[in-house]
Amino acid sequence: MSLLIVFLTAVQAQEKLNYAEVDKQSYQLFLDGKWSELIQFSDEARKQGIDFFYLEVRTGIAWYNQGKYRNAAPWFLKAYASDKSFEWLQEYVYYSLVFSGRSSEAIKYAPYFSDALKKKIGFHEIGLTRLAYETGYSFNPDFESLKTRAFNTEVNLGEDYGEGYFLKNYSFHSFDLSHRVAPNFTLNHNLTYIGVNREAVVDWSGQTTSPISINQFQYFINPVWVIGKKLNISPSLNLIFGSGDVYAGYLNRDSSKAYSLSKTSYSDAVFSTAVWSNFGNFSTGLDVNAGKINDSKFTQLSTWITYYPLSNTKLYITPKVYFKSGTNGFGWNAMGISGGATLGKIHLSGQYLFGEMENFVESAGYVIANFPGRSDRKVMGSIYFPLGKKYQFVFRYINQNVIEKYQVYTGGYKSNTLEYNYLKHTITAGISWNF
Numbered sequence: 262m263s264l265l266i267v268f269l270t271a272v273q274a275q276e277k278l279n280y281a282e283v284d285k286q287s288y289q290l291f292l293d294g295k296w297s298e299l300i301q302f303s304d305e306a307r308k309q310g311i312d313f314f315y316l317e318v319r320t321g322i323a324w325y326n327q328g329k330y331r332n333a334a335p336w337f338l339k340a341y342a343s344d345k346s347f348e349w350l351q352e353y354v355y356y357s358l359v360f361s362g363r364s365s366e367a368i369k370y371a372p373y374f375s376d377a378l379k380k381k382i383g384f385h386e387i388g389l390t391r392l393a394y395e396t397g398y399s400f401n402p403d404f405e406s407l408k409t410r411a412f413n414t415e416v417n418l419g420e421d422y423g424e425g426y427f428l429k430n431y432s433f434h435s436f437d438l439s440h441r442v443a444p445n446f447t448l449n450h451n452l453t454y455i456g457v458n459r460e461a462v463v464d465w466s467g468q469t470t471s472p473i474s475i476n477q478f479q480y481f482i483n484p485v486w487v488i489g490k491k492l493n494i495s496p497s498l499n500l501i502f503g504s505g506d507v508y509a510g511y512l513n514r515d516s517s518k519a520y521s522l523s524k525t526s527y528s529d530a531v532f533s534t535a536v537w538s539n540f541g542n543f544s545t546g547l548d549v550n551a552g553k554i555n556d557s558k559f560t561q562l563s564t565w566i567t568y569y570p571l572s573n574t575k576l577y578i579t580p581k582v583y584f585k586s587g588t589n590g591f592g593w594n595a596m597g598i599s600g601g602a603t604l605g606k607i608h609l610s611g612q613y614l615f616g617e618m619e620n621f622v623e624s625a626g627y628v629i630a631n632f633p634g635r636s637d638r639k640v641m642g643s644i645y646f647p648l649g650k651k652y653q654f655v656f657r658y659i660n661q662n663v664i665e666k667y668q669v670y671t672g673g674y675k676s677n678t679l680e681y682n683y684l685k686h687t688i689t690a691g692i693s694w695n696f
Contacts, residue, residue, distance in 0.1 A: 296323040329572035330360040348375045362574040369487045372444040386444045393437035395691025400430040403683040412667040413464040422670040423464040431457040451481035461508035475505035497626040501529040529554045533626030542569045554620035554631045561585045575603040614639040634665035659687035
């Protein structure tokens with residue numbers, strides 16, 4: 262039977278089709294669930310200038326039932342533009358966009374759906390949409406070896422002053438809250454606390470050490486909305502406030518050496534804007550970040566493209582390239598590749614970054630690396646799994662190579678540095694609740 266339909270389709274393709282034949286044949290293919298044949302037949306009909314509401318709907322359903330939601334969505338949207346009254350079509354529009362990874366666009370259409378469908382999909386024009394909490398612990402396994410390393414000998418310190426601040430560990434707590442303030446306007450908030458433990462080592466005619474602590478708070482705010490049919494706009498502001506210990510030596514009036522532990526405070530800010538859109542099985546976008554970190558002003562730009570080979574979010578890959586202003590002007594500074602795959606109810610994602618990442622901004626301003634020094638490689642893996650319909654757990658592991666400096670001062674002025682590196686390991690766990 263299938264071969265006969267394909268044969269008849271090929272014969273019809275050689276003949277001039279008419280509206281009645283296309284309607285009859287496409288409907289029969291729809292009833293028989295012959296989705297591939299229906300898509301092929303619909304393409305041929307359009308080549309001959311025949312298209313209409315139900316052919317668009319049937320084409321969309323054919324793609325949808327094959328799980329190719331990104332191919333389905335344009336046909337549902339085209340049909341929806343002709344007639345918005347059908348609740349079943351509204352539902353196809355919504356879920357084809359959601360399953361395509363285009364939730365913000367789906368939300369833009371939701372206010373015009375029937376009350377029954379709004380209730381079914383849990384849509385509210387105003388109110389909370391998501392809460393999340395994530396905590397993590399990061400440690401430096403090279404801490405002890407760095408603390409006891411003879412940096413003073415390696416730099417021939419002599420009577421000069423040398424110091425290093427070696428990372429021991431840190432922990433963080435992060436809270437997310439998202440709420441819709443208008444049908445097409447969502448605000449995302451994040452508040453993060455980071456507690457850092459380092460060891461200060463001062464070499465100055467002998468060696469002294471002291472543990473130091475750093476406490477940092479970050480507040481992130483991020484509105485998201487859609488302009489036109491599919492242009493997503495997402496500006497953000499990340500404010501950082503922190504205080505920490507400074508351990509240093511000084512000379513008394515009688516030229517004797519002494520050491521003190523004092524407090525210092527700092528603040529950083531980064532403004533970001535991300536824009537992106539969707540084209541078939543691709544999404545592409547641009548991030549622009551500008552701000553001040555560690556008293557250094559900068560501009561960072563990144564561009565990316567995501568490919569969905571299965572026309573859904575079950576498999577995707579995203580290469581991304583970063584550019585940044587620096588002492589030598591504006592140029593490339595990092596490259597990244599990320600991706601994800603869904604296996605049953607489990608979703609896996611990964612990221613690999615390499616380059617010169619100093620005062621580095623990721624995720625459109627959500628993640629800011631303002632630690633002293635720089636990184637040239639970062640690897641991250643995440644695993645997500647749901648609990649019921651509203652909850653999701655996540656576990657992450659991050660491995661990052663960090664490069665910092667042992668500083669030498671002569672007469673109070675910086676005269677030499679020695680770089681050292683270590684691998685920082687981070688483990689996190691979190692839970693999110695979608696309303």
